[in-house]
Amino acid sequence: GDSVTQTEGQVALSEEDFLTIHCNYSASGYPALFWYVQYPGEGPQFLFRASRDKEKGSSRGFEATYNKETTSFHLQKASVQESDSAVYYCALGDYGGSGNKLIFGTGTLLSVKP
């Protein structure tokens, strides 16, 4: 079945560092790709999506580009802030005849020191 892999379980950075969180997917079709962010005590919040090859999604300084060739959707931010500390989830949208199914990766805990 479809799946999402996030290789980093945890990332520790200092403010103004560059962030990359890796996301690779496996899907039989042509899925939409998403990034969600979860803060303590809350549900995951939609960050942005990309629906086709080479499309860039972005929000709040975060961005990722859909790469069908490498089956990747890596999250990047040029300069992180302490307030960016949270768990980030890459997800794959299997939308179609079987319903709107969202499949999450295992998440990456980002900790940013001031």
Add this chain to the structure above:
Amino acid sequence: GALVYQYPRRTICKSGTSMRMECQAVGFQATSVAWYRQSPQKTFELIALSTVNSAIKYEQNFTQEKFPISHPNLSFSSMTVLNAYLEDRGLYLCGAIGQGWDSDYTFGSGTRLLVI
């Protein structure tokens, strides 16, 4: 904006008893509702997907007999955990999505279930 409310936020039940949780969509019509369980390790398990005018689809390892779901209209869904045991503990999240090709899931803050 689109919001999803879940209640209760936290509940404790005795082993072998049942517990019902609710999900309310505000500001949009929830044509699909997905129920997830988030483990203490923070991974998400999809329990079932409910789409209006379609049968509710349960994922492997989850059954209607254990997790009956109701989705009577475009703003409300509920799920019950029957005969809860220790392995059922976790954060139960409701995600709702509206109509339109560019709609995205909005999640509630979850119901945290503790079983004693």
